[in-house]
Amino acid sequence: MNIVGIESSCDETSVAVITENKIKSNLISSQEFHTNFGGVVPELSSRAHLQTILPLFKKALNKAEIGLKDINLICATAGPGLIGALLVGLNFAKGLSLSLKVPFVPVNHIEGHLFSGFLMPEKPEFPFLSLLVSGGHTLLLLVKSDTEIIKIGSTIDDAAGEAFDKVSKMLGLGYPGGQKIQEYAERNAEEIVKFPVAKLKSELDFSFSGLKTSVLRFIQENYNGEIPEKDKCLIADSFQKAAVKALTSNFIKALNNYKVKSISIAGGVAANKHLQSEMKMIADKSKIKLVVPELSFCGDNAAMIAYRGFRLFENRIIYPLDYNAFPKLKNNFQLP
């Protein structure tokens, strides 16, 4: 069975082919078309998706060594995301489905991330608790089965990845900032500055706005202009530790409240090494399996969309072709 996945919810266009549980191709536009984008953050627009989707699709089929007639299932992200961007991938998938007469499955982008651990050799076991952290989302989710997902915590203001990006910009390290913050943090040898971690009424929710502001005030109060490299390392390390602590302390609370067989992290921030090592410690201490997706499955990618679409298809969750894109995350996670 050849499954095609298409992702276009935000900056990246991505197309993947999965054949009998093997990822044959998982192409991401910014990595495939360096000449078009200069290898930087791609332009944010529906037009950019429109320009890349067809050549990317052809390339993905070629790499997987299949033709159009070999496709058995088409899955595409339907939301959440930018409506104009979503429509490009979704309508492309619908067109393919109609012309090739193969089933079409719309996929929730967040569910794609959530199940990305299943693309690894060591897979999560139900029920599992997952921390989904990216530039746009910070979620604590209890996953009981393929079709039962319960949101137990989320950010009330900024996403965790957004805080990394904004602190990186304050330090003059550029955007996106996750990787840079990690590199600078690793070079710090000094005692860290203690930045506050917000305590909220709902104890499994997160807040990163206050942390971002305290880092900014610290910089404003202590530096006039250029920050020495050594101090950039100190601030990066202090911020990273505070952010990861905010994530893991809620995770520990959730782990005490829910009985689960495994735990996972997902999304772009899951690539952070400090977060990974802290999660490893939690897993070891609770003698529970931890699943961390490899780097290429952390960011937005179509392999996770193909996989999630396939699981829905197997559970007979199929929608007609008039299924529309949705910009916002739905509370109950079920596609409407």
Added chain:
Amino acid sequence: MTIATSEYISSSENETKLIASDISQKLKPGDVIALVGQLGTGKTFLVKSLCEKWEISDVTSPTFSIVNQYSGKINVNHFDFYRIKNPEELYNIGFEEYLMSGNTITFIEWADMFPEILPKDIIKIIITYSENNKRKITIE
């Protein structure tokens, strides 16, 4: 807290909520509001507080998503230009269509990055940070 027609001083989140209550009465569907203020001045928090008055409780930062849409007593578009590199990108995601949707108030964080794209009759809310963690909120 001092209340003037167009200038407020807030020294806490609770005071900002009271100020939001006052400002919310001055806004009506169709309005486009530019939020101007440095990082950490509380632009998102002000939108969150305003939206609570319209029975919207799920306001979060739109920095990554560029735009969040909410609905309660009215509909709200919540834009953030922080991540936008040129105005062309805004046209490409359908910025003008968003502004035209009915019964909707539009907020734009970091609106001053692209003044050329903003409607002429835009309402400006400027937030500045002053000593002792206070915020000055000015409406123009």
